Amino acid sequence: xxxTNILFLLVGLGAFGYYLGRGRSLAMANPLGGIRxxxxxxxxxxxxxxLWCLIPSLILLGLWxxxxxxxxxxxxxxxxxxxxxxxxxxxxxxVFNKINNIASGVIKEQGQPLGLIEAAQYxxxxxxxxxxxxxxxxxxxxxxxxxxxxxxxTVDFRARPAxxxxxxxxxxxxxxxxxxxTLGIVLSVLFESIQFFRSVPLYxxxxxxxxxxxxxxxxxxxxxxxxxGAIPLFVGTLLVSAVAMFIAVxxxxxxxxxxxxxxxxxxxxxxKPALEVLAGIPTVVYGFFAALTVAPFLxxxxxxxxxxxxxxxxxxxxxxxxIMIIPFISSLADDVITAVPQSMRDGSLAMGATQSxxxxxxxxxxxxxxxxxxxxxxxSRAIGETMIVVMAAGMAANLTANPLESxxxxxxxxxxxxxxDQEFDSPKTLAAFALGLMLFMVTLVLNIVALxxxxxxxxxxx
Amino acid sequence: MNKVDQSTHKSKENTSEQKLNxxxxxxxxxxxxxVTVGKPFSDDSKMTMRNVDVFYADKQAIYDVNLDIAKNExxxxxxxxxxGKSTFLRTLNRMNDTVDGCRVSGTIAMDGENLYAPKxxxxxLRARVGMVFQKPNPFPKSIYENVAYGAKIHGLAxxxxxxxxxxxxxxxxxxxxxxxxxxxxxPGTGLSGGxxxxxxxxxxxxxxxxxxxxxxxxxxxxxxxxxxxEELIEELSQNxxxxxVTHSMQQAARVSHRTAYFHLGKLIxxxxxxxxFTLPEHQLTEAYITGRFG
Numbered sequence: 001x002x003x004t005n006i007l008f009l010l011v012g013l014g015a016f017g018y019y020l021g022r023g024r025s026l027a028m029a030n031p032l033g034g035i036r037x038x039x040x041x042x043x044x045x046x047x048x049x050x051l052w053c054l055i056p057s058l059i060l061l062g063l064w065x066x067x068x069x070x071x072x073x074x075x076x077x078x079x080x081x082x083x084x085x086x087x088x089x090x091x092x093x094x095v096f097n098k099i100n101n102i103a104s105g106v107i108k109e110q111g112q113p114l115g116l117i118e119a120a121q122y123x124x125x126x127x128x129x130x131x132x133x134x135x136x137x138x139x140x141x142x143x144x145x146x147x148x149x150x151x152x153x154t155v156d157f158r159a160r161p162a163x164x165x166x167x168x169x170x171x172x173x174x175x176x177x178x179x180x181x182t183l184g185i186v187l188s189v190l191f192e193s194i195q196f197f198r199s200v201p202l203y204x205x206x207x208x209x210x211x212x213x214x215x216x217x218x219x220x221x222x223x224x225x226x227x228x229g230a231i232p233l234f235v236g237t238l239l240v241s242a243v244a245m246f247i248a249v250x251x252x253x254x255x256x257x258x259x260x261x262x263x264x265x266x267x268x269x270x271x272k273p274a275l276e277v278l279a280g281i282p283t284v285v286y287g288f289f290a291a292l293t294v295a296p297f298l299x300x301x302x303x304x305x306x307x308x309x310x311x312x313x314x315x316x317x318x319x320x321x322x323i324m325i326i327p328f329i330s331s332l333a334d335d336v337i338t339a340v341p342q343s344m345r346d347g348s349l350a351m352g353a354t355q356s357x358x359x360x361x362x363x364x365x366x367x368x369x370x371x372x373x374x375x376x377x378x379x380s381r382a383i384g385e386t387m388i389v390v391m392a393a394g395m396a397a398n399l400t401a402n403p404l405e406s407x408x409x410x411x412x413x414x415x416x417x418x419x420x421d422q423e424f425d426s427p428k429t430l431a432a433f434a435l436g437l438m439l440f441m442v443t444l445v446l447n448i449v450a451l452x453x454x455x456x457x458x459x460x461x462x
Numbered sequence: 463m464n465k466v467d468q469s470t471h472k473s474k475e476n477t478s479e480q481k482l483n484x485x486x487x488x489x490x491x492x493x494x495x496x497v498t499v500g501k502p503f504s505d506d507s508k509m510t511m512r513n514v515d516v517f518y519a520d521k522q523a524i525y526d527v528n529l530d531i532a533k534n535e536x537x538x539x540x541x542x543x544x545x546g547k548s549t550f551l552r553t554l555n556r557m558n559d560t561v562d563g564c565r566v567s568g569t570i571a572m573d574g575e576n577l578y579a580p581k582x583x584x585x586x587l588r589a590r591v592g593m594v595f596q597k598p599n600p601f602p603k604s605i606y607e608n609v610a611y612g613a614k615i616h617g618l619a620x621x622x623x624x625x626x627x628x629x630x631x632x633x634x635x636x637x638x639x640x641x642x643x644x645x646x647x648x649p650g651t652g653l654s655g656g657x658x659x660x661x662x663x664x665x666x667x668x669x670x671x672x673x674x675x676x677x678x679x680x681x682x683x684x685x686x687x688x689x690x691x692e693e694l695i696e697e698l699s700q701n702x703x704x705x706x707v708t709h710s711m712q713q714a715a716r717v718s719h720r721t722a723y724f725h726l727g728k729l730i731x732x733x734x735x736x737x738x739f740t741l742p743e744h745q746l747t748e749a750y751i752t753g754r755f756g
Contacts, residue, residue, distance in 0.1 A: 265562075343599035347662070350557060351612040351669060352589030361611070366602045 003061075006135055010057055010142060014050040017146045021049030024153050032155065040160035048159040051166055052149035057138045068130050076123045081115045099123060186440070193437045196430035200228045205434060207231065211397035211408075213417060213428045228431050230438060232397040236314070236407035237439075240393055241382040243318025243403050244325055248382075249375060251322075252329030259330070260337040261359055272334070279327040283387035290320035290392035307404060312394035315403040321388050328378045336370025337363060369454045376450030380443040386411040410439050496525075499743045500733035502722070504532035508673060508703045509554060513568035516549055516558070516727075523549045526568075527729045529722060531673070536695060536704045538718035538735065540711060542750065545724040547707045551675050554705065555591035556584050572673070589616055592666035596678040598658035600650035600665070605642050608650040608661055609633060612669035628668055636664035637694055656687020663694065667702070674698065676706040680713060692717050711751055715739050723747045 025045035029035045035042060076099060077085075077092075085095075095116075101107040102120035109117050153159075197205065208229020255275065259268055295316035302309035309315065340363050348358040364371070394406035395416060417432040507530035516524035524546045531537050539547040549558065556577060558564040570577045577587060589612070600608050609629045612618075619625035629646070633639040638660045642653070650661050659679060666674055676695070680688040695704060695717045708714050714721050714735065721738040723731045723746070731744040742748040 341599070343595060343597060344601060346557065346560070346593075346595060347599040347601065347665075348611070349560060350555060350588055350593035350595075351615065351665065352585045352587075353612075353615050354585050357615055361615075362601050 003131075006061070006138060010054060010061075010138065013139075013142045013146065014054040017053035017149060018046035018050040020046075020146070021149060021153060022046030024150060025159075028153065028155055037155055039156050039158055040163075044159040044163050045153050045157070047163045049146060049149035049153070051163065052145040052152075053142050054145070055166070056145050057141045060138060060141060061134075064130075064134050068134075072123060072126045072130060075126060076119050079122055080119055103127075189433050189437045189440065192430055192433035195425075196427055196434045199427040200431070200434075204228065205230055205431075206438075209399055211413070213413070213431055226427065228427065228434075230410075230435065232399040233408060233410045233413055233435065234438075234442075235399055235401070236393070236397070237383055237409040237411070239314045239401060239403060239407055240318040240321065240389055240409055241379060243314055244321035244382045245375070245379060247319055247322030248325035248329055248378060252326045252378075253333055253371065255326070256330040256333035256337060257359060257364075260334050261355065261363070272331070275327050275330055277327075278324065279331075281324070283324065283385065286320050286324050287387040287391035290316050290388050294320055295392055302404065309404045310394070310406040312392060312406040313404050314393060314407045317389045317391075317393035318403065320392065321382055321385055324385070324388065325378045325382060328381060329374050332374030332377070333367070333371050336367040336374070339370070340366045369456070373450050373454040376446055376453070380446050383439065383443055383446075384411065386415060390415055410435050414439075496728050496730070498528060498729045498732060500731045500737075501720075502529045502729065502732040504530040504535075506532050508533045509570065509572045511553075511568065511570045514550070514553065514570060515567045516546070516553060517563075517565045517567075518561070519563040523727050524553075525727045529729060529732060531703060531705055532720075534699060534701070534703055535720060536699045536706065536718045538714035538721045539705065539707045539724060540709075540714050540721060540750070541724035541730075543709075546727040547722075547724045548677050550724065551677055551705060551707050552593075554673070554675055555588050555593055557588075557593065559584065589669050590671050591673045591675060592669065592671035593675045594659070594662050594666055594677065594679045597682050598655055598662050600653070600658050600661050602649065602651055604647045605633075605650045605653070605661060606646040609664050609668050611665060616669055618669065632664040632668035635667055635698070636660045637690065637697075638664055654687070656683050656690060659683060659687070659691060660694065663691070663698075667698070671702065673703045673705065676704065678707050678709060681709060688713070711739070723750060725750070 022042045025042045103123045210227045210229045299309045348362045389409045414432045422429045509531040511529045514527040552558045613628045718735045721735045731747045
């Protein structure tokens with residue numbers, strides 16, 4: 001039986017269990033004078049039965065998913081004739097894939113060695129058996145659970161706390177899932193990076209000034225020793241982010257101030273969503289806007305003034321990125337400015353301060369932690385942004401602080417390292433993981449700093 | 463105020479007295495054309511209000527209030543919740559401007575100058591009419607910066623020494639100096655509630671206003687802090703004109719020279735405080751101070 005069908009069956013059984021449990025508790029309560037005699041409401045009794053019916057079998061199903069394939073594979077391999085057994089692990093995979101393909105009918109049986117065909121048939125029968133036994137096992141466990149849950153129902157049975165407990169644990173499991181996923185990503189990046197640092201020294205990577213990740217694929221290739229100095233990439237990232245923040249912070253902050261302090265209700269209801277539309281534009285669209293509209297415009301403008309602006313410049317990419325980030329800053333800053341209590345403003349206005357003095361001297365200082373937090377989030381966003389810089393910032397790893405030149409960023413290089421046909425064990429590919437790890441650490445530090453700032457100044461007005 | 467005005471007011475006063483005499487048993491229902499009883503006018507007035515109506519959008523909050531506030535007096539405004547006393551107070555320094563849809567008609571003048579004239583500078587007005595709020599609202603700055611705030615804005619100090627002097631004087635006048643002189647540069651929000659409120663008073667008097675408005679300044683404070691503020695109000699009345707809104711009748715009795723009783727947006731009675739609390743003229747005032755409603 002297919003696994004999806006089994007799942008449907010289980011859910012059906014669960015619903016049936018709910019119905020039964022609820023009915024049984026009602027039947028017990030009625031002669032005693034209604035459901036007020038029960039410790040828990042009938043729906044909790046129903047839930048309790050359904051949970052008994054579902055959870056053990058779902059756990060079993062999960063275990064099956066994890067172990068069944070491994071067990072079957074081992075059985076199949078050990079049944080092979082020694083002559084067909086491959087000498088090393090790479091060959092092992094090859095043989096195994098062949099068996100697998102024959103078993104699932106991807107490869108025709110004709111022309112294959114007899115031993116392999118037998119193994120494939122064996123695998124097929126094992127799989128069928130495993131699925132049927134699983135179905136039977138799960139149904140039995142579910143029915144036992146259902147019966148057990150039913151048996152436990154009494155007038156005094158505390159179904160409500162029991163269900164509550166299960167719900168709490170489910171939420172806990174979900175939270176853990178998110179954390180473990182993050183941990184898994186970090187660890188996998190870390191291990192790949194360690195592998196990278198075996199071929200390229202850490203010092204050369206972190207402090208190297210030259211980035212040209214062209215390694216020789218064949219022994220006899222020339223002129224491509226590859227050098228992995230990350231400094232130009234991080235400088236490029238910082239340059240583009242700085243340009244972006246230079247545009248986004250003043251504009252975002254001032255529009256937030258206007259929206260929060262000056263704008264009338266009508267303007268606000270129109271302007272705030274309109275600003276947030278900017279956040280909804282896909283970054284790809286920003287990217288080609290930067291590459292096809294802004295960059296040529298800047299180049300032409302520059303040539304009018306006698307400035308040489310390259311057609312892929314940090315200025316174009318950073319500028320468009322800044323526009324993309326405006327709504328982040330403005331809507332976060334707007335929220336914190338609105339959260340400053342009116343009594344602060346009243347206090348200042350009553351002293352004879354004008355509105356702009358009040359904003360400058362009282363409201364903004366009071367809202368500063370929130371504003372800084374918003375800016376820090378925006379910086380993380382700018383550093384991690386990929387699409388715009390891929391299209392508009394260029395590929396050349398120039399070590400420069402001039403925004404009119406073409407630079408490249410960490411994210412751009414990760415993209416170029418990993419797109420196309422790659423070997424997964426060459427330093428060129430592994431460099432992407434090392435870059436990702438460093439980028440992750442930089443944004444992590446930024447976020448920690450932001451959190452710290454927000455925490456330190458949080459309770460100022462209260 | 464000019465002479466003509468005053469005479470018309472006299473006559474108004476007379477009519478109200480006559481009315482009172484003619485019908486000693488007034489009902490607790492307010493008649494439509496109520497005229498304030500008692501002595502709402504003064505010969506030595508700092509602020510004068512004539513026919514003041516206040517509207518919030520379509521709702522009228524204040525009906526035809528006529529009142530003088532004399533120089534260096536403490537006038538208390540009492541009345542049940544929602545009677546408009548705070549609204550009225552906030553018209554005196556135009557803090558109601560910050561409320562959407564609030565409209566004031568009639569004349570409110572200080573030293574003969576109409577506060578609602580189009581060319582009046584609100585910023586300057588608020589420097590002359592300071593305000594202390596119900597909940598202490600020190601800025602999230604140091605104690606020093608809180609007091610120096612107004613002086614800095616209005617350019618009252620030419621040097622750091624001047625500023626230091628203003629801060630010290632204001633804190634002394636607010637009888638807070640001794641408690642905070644060691645920690646002037648710590649945040650004002652770290653003070654106790656009563657100290658915060660005195661800080662707000664120091665902040666208000668640092669710009670040397672002529673009038674100080676206080677909107678229930680003690681309602682968030684404990685009895686000891688309240689007693690300190692009340693003491694302070696008495697001292698301040700030597701230099702400032704003070705209008706105070708309060709929910710506590712004992713407080714009105716302790717600190718004020720005159721008391722104005724508001725009811726449903728109308729000014730019912732204004733009399734010397736002693737008289738209001740011993741021999742109120744109007745039935746409603748009596749009902750309120752004897753606790754029959756409130």
